[in-house]
Amino acid sequence: MTNMNVVGKRVLRQDAFEKVVGGKGFPVNVRLPGMLHGKLLRSPYPHARIVRMDTARAEQMPGVKAVITPADVPQIPYNPIFFMPVTSAGLVRDMLILSDTVRFAGQPVAAIAAISAAIAEQALQMIEVDYEELPAVFDPDEATRDGAPEIHAGVKNNISDTPSFAIGDIEAGFREADHIFEGTYETPRVHTCYMEPRVCVADTDTNGHITIYSSIQHLFGLRERMAYALGLSVSQVKVVQPPYIGGGFGSKLDMVYAEPLAALLSARTRRPVRIKHTRYEDFITNARHPMKVYLKTGIRKDGTFCARYARTQCDTSAYASQGPVVIMVHAHYGLMLGYRSPHLKWEGKVVLTNNIPGGAFRGYGAPQACFAVESQIDEICEELGFDPIEFRLKNTPRRGDPHPFNPEWKLDTYALDECLARGAERIGWSQRARAGSSSSTKKRGIGMAAHPLWVSGCVGFPDIYEHSGAIIKLNVDGTANLSSATMDIGSGQNTVLCQIAAEELGLADGAVLMSPGSTDTLPFDAPTHASRGTYSSGNAVKVAAAAAKKRLLEVAAVIMEANADDLEVCNGVITVKGSPARSMSVADVVKRAESPYMVIGEQGPAPTVLEEKGTIMGLSSLAPSTNPSPAVAEFVEVEVDTETGQVKVLRAVYAHDLGRVINPAAAEGQVEGGLQQGIGFALMENMLFDPESGACLTSDFLDYKMPTAVEMPRHIESIFIESNEPSGPFGAKSLAEACLIVPAPAIANAIYNATGARIRSLPITPEKILKALGKL
Amino acid sequence: MKQLISLEVNGDRHEIAVEPDATLLEVLRDHLGLLGTKQGCDSGGCGCCTVHIGDRAVYSCMKYALSAQHQKITTIEGLGADGKLDAVQDAFVREGAVQCGYCTCGMIMTAKQLLHDDPHPDEDAIRHGIAGNLCRCTGYHKIVEAIRTAARD
Structure with missing residues (x-):
């Protein structure tokens, strides 16, 4: 494991070169010839029945090409989430593409396609809708009382x-x-705030086949739900893989109304239809529970x-x-x-x-x-x-224990103890002052939180997809193309997967490139979620690479008149083990494999060896056998201004037992971004709604505050504990989510350490702090 | 009623018929096909659409195209020369400052202006300088590093 050429290296992200000059591959940039623009009419009421809808004036507007109402839409109840079979017994199917009953303010009731987005927007105003308002309820405590409005x-x-x-x-x-x-702890409704809006372009041919481009975290999930809700078979829906999307963080794991509506508008007009959310539409599409x-x-x-x-x-x-x-x-x-x-x-x-x-x-x-x-x-x-660290260690699983979720799995590479020990040392835990002991108005405090057990994908979870696939194809110049239906939503996962493929194949850094495909051409992959990309998709990539390597060495053995078992490949060169003089480049082997059967040489045409022939490739489709848990610990230092209630996070130390770092820069990026979302969750973020109408009041970034560069700590330290997970690719388990799970309690505990004030509801605003200190 | 306007973008002059309320962002993306400038919020809240007018970084969603006439507009496509990356673009690649990349072009345009005004900013100046550009992936740490690197080189 120690002699790795590509894994563990700070390899530059392949997509960064394209993204710094404009990033043409984002779904928001998809434009097709003859494309129309769709807009959705949304209900102003949180709970209402549509009594009458008249679209005549909208349809007559110049430039309007189609108007769709609930009467034009298949009334097939569906569940929008991508990662489970849509027919799963565990899912409630209670949504319709368009319904004559609306249940939240902003639910779409009609859709329009026009030659421009501006015309479509104007035409929305021409649709006449009479609603019968129904009583609404927004507070979950009130909703469960007898006599509360019945929503479904x-x-x-x-x-x-x-x-x-x-x-x-x-x-x-x-x-x-x-x-x-005893205690009660409350968390607010917060939004992922991906930067690229939800956007899709659907193109339906006259044979009823839909091609769709969308900013999503799962190609096959969208295909399955589109087909189900529209009453089609899955082969009638093709989801095209974008090379990257502008963030997702979980929000893009649902089919949104826009996707089937764009398809229906496209079927009606026989033209491609694009629907792009406004930021307000993004905010009301989904949020953390x-x-x-x-x-x-x-x-x-x-x-x-x-x-x-x-x-x-x-x-x-x-x-x-x-x-x-x-x-x-x-x-x-x-x-x-x-x-x-x-x-x-x-x-x-x-x-x-x-x-x-x-x-x-x-x-x-x-x-x-x-x-x-x-x-x-x-x-x-x-x-x-x-002592908070000893207390946690006393009550958490130990390395080698059976996994609490499934005793057949063992916590072989579990290292919470190291996370706690190294994090504590780095932050200076032993020098931590007693809670509330500072006499200054600006009080500093140190706090910590652990998350002893998280997932690497979804093996073991009922009815959640987990298998992954990959195709690797070698080129005559000694490079390889990797195709996988996994979506890189920003983490750098594609670069990591290419590193895994290159390491396994014995190619140099940069010799494996990711090539997007579609649901028609790619093997299934579960979504980019549940911290599974490196572990699960990485395993599939490694297996495909191993298959390609096996074929590569078989061909090389024929050419080099050696036994394939005696060959090894490193940095693009194949050698006979122990005889470095007998070598051949990967490129030369692939050239022979791809050459015509009869090759014209100095002596004229001569046949090559038949056993050499054929594209050298490998493919895989498999689910991991287990679900190794990482452990994490976060330590933060904060400063609380007890006059204003403002909290500054000065420093964060995060330790994560991730098995193996495939790319340190990408791994640090996950931790730093997770901390940012965690600080937002802890201190700032909260979606607000009008208590009467249910309308979302935090519908843009002027209202919805999240951390900027100024609110972020100057010091963020990532400690990666490499425990070498045997079931993971090159020893890796997961990383992406736990770094957002722990910051909020670590910050809350640090605020307590600084001030002696315990706040049990997020976000911890200045008002809450001043109230807790008796100053409000 | 559409009006014919003339815009100079990345050294090229374009005559375009636009509605008076068309934003510079819309015109760049939908009329000129300059898709590197991103739409993120349309309300001056995220900075994804940042471009330069003269040497000032502005939110192009907050600027009417009409009002940008007679000025030199630079978008991300106007940076770098001879097929090479600009120093700030290059630093963003090398420092790992790009994740999903949707904020990246706006962030680079803001960083360019920051370094134009103050070639050797300290960390506080960098952080305040990019506070009008949101990024949801990186925690800004590597972005700040990239701007420091670009300033040093």
């Missing part, structure tokens, strides 16, 4: 789902406890847990969508699995309201859980005088 027929008290689980006897556990802690978590924890004198009870209320909003899935990940991988307890019990409630739909967001239910769990552990340690 037959869903009693708007409770979509009430999952639960228990181990042991929770009441007996609390009877054993020497101390019991607000959750309220009640935690009750029983502790023995020795500092071990004896009972852990939790209850979660999740506002899944107007449609069930991701809610019943996100709450399960939240409960298992957020609340319960990370810390051992002989008795535990969790009860969840997924509530429908007339708010905007909930969606996936990096961390998928875990940031809400981690804020609760890690804040409460800090409270316990403060009150009972335990």
Whole structure:
């Protein structure tokens, strides 16, 4: 493992060269000949029935080519999420492409295609709609009371789902406890704020086949849902792979209304139709589920847990969508699995309201859980005088333990202990002052949080896709093209996958290039989510590369009159092991394989060897056999101005047991960006809505505040613990999400350390701090 | 009523018929096909659409195309020469400052103006200088490093 040429190197991102000069490959740049522009008419009411809709005036407007209303749309209820089979028993199918009932302010009710976006926008105003307003409810507590408005027929008290689980006897556990802690922790509705808007171009041919370009995190998920909701078969939908998209962070794991509507408008007009969201439309498309978590924890004198009870209320909003899935990940991988307890019990409630739909967001239910769990552990340690690091180690799994989610898996490469030890040393944990001991008005504090267990993909999760595929093809110049349906949403995953392929194939850095395809040409890949790209897609790429390498050496063996088992390839050169003089370049081998059968030489045409012939390639399609968990710890130092309530994060140290760093620069980039989203979640971000109309009030970046370069700490230190996971490509497990899961509780705990004020609801605004300090 | 306007973009003069309320961003992208300038919010909140008018970095979504006549406009496509990257573009590649890349062009245009006004900015000046450009991927750390590198080289 030590002699690697490409893996572990700070390789430059392939797509960066294109992105710094304009980034022509973004879906927002797709333009097709004859393309029309679509716009969606959206309901001003949060809950209403359409009584009458008249589109005549809009249709007569010059430049308008088609108007689509609920009557023109297949009424096939679907669930929009990409990563599960659309017919899964675990999904609620309660959405329609267009419906005559609207359940949130901003839900589309009609669509228009016109020769320009401006004309389409004007024409929207010409559609006459009479609504019968229905009573709406926005607060999940109110929504579950008897007599609350019914949002979906037959869903009693708007409770979509009430999952639960228990181990042991929770009441007996609390009877054993020497101390019991209780608390309720709340997290707000926050948006991913990907920079590239949701945009799609659909082109439907007269044979009923749809080709669609869209800014999404999963090609095959869109294909499956488009086909299902439109009543087509999957082969009638082709999703074209963009080389990259402008961020996603989970939000682009749902089919949005625009995608099937663009297809329907295109079918009607026989022209390509583009629909691009405005930023307001992006904000109301989906957001992280607000959750309220009640935690009750029983502790023995020795500092071990004896009972852990939790209850979660999740506002899944107007449609069930991701809610019943996100709450399960939240409960298992957020609340319960990370810390051992002989008795535990969790009860969840997924509530429908007339708010905007909930969606996936990096961390998928875990940031809400981690804020609760890690804040409460800090409270316990403060009150009972335990060292927060020793306390965590006492209650977490150890290396070699069976995995709490599936005992058949082992935590062979688990290294929370190292994350805690190295992070603590770097931040200067031992010099941390007692909480609230500073007498200055600007108080500094240090806090930490861990997330003992996270995922590398979704193996083991019911009904969630996990397999990946790859195709690798060698070229006569000694390079290779890699194709995979995985989407690089910004992380640098494609560069990492090319590094894995190059390392396995024995090619030099930069010799493997990613080549986009489509759902017609590529093997299936699960979405870019669940921290799975490097681990799962990386495994598939490595297997495809190994197959291509096997063929390469077979051909080389024929040419070099050697045994394939005696050959090795490194940096583009094949040699006979132990005889470096007998060598041949990969390029020369591929040239022979691709040459005509009869080659004209000095003696005239002569046949080549038949066994050499054929494109040298490898392909794969497989799911990983396991799901190795990384562990992480975050340490932050903050300064709280107790006069203004402002919090500055001065420094962050993040330690992550990721198995193997494939590309250090890309890995650091994940940590730094995750911290930024975590600081936003902790201190600033919160979508606001009008309490009467349910209208979104934070609909652009002037209203929705997220960290700029000024709010970010000057010092961000990433510590990567390389534990060499045997099931992962070159020892890698996952990275991308945990770095956003831990910052909020680490910051909250640091604020407590600085001021003595404990704040249990996010975001921790200056108002909340001043209130807690008795200054407001 | 459309009006015929004349814009000088990256040294080329274009005569274009535009609505009076057309933004410079719309005209660059939809009339001139200069797709490197990105639309992110249309409300002056994200900085993805930053271009130069003269030597000032401006949000092109906040500028009417009509009002940009008689001035030299530079977009990301106007940086670099002879097929080579500009020093700031090059530093963004080498420092790993590009992730999804959607903010990148606007960020580079802002960084260019920052370095024009202050060739050796300290970290605070860099951070305040790019505070009008949002990036959601990088945490800005490597962007700040890239601008420092470009200033040094």
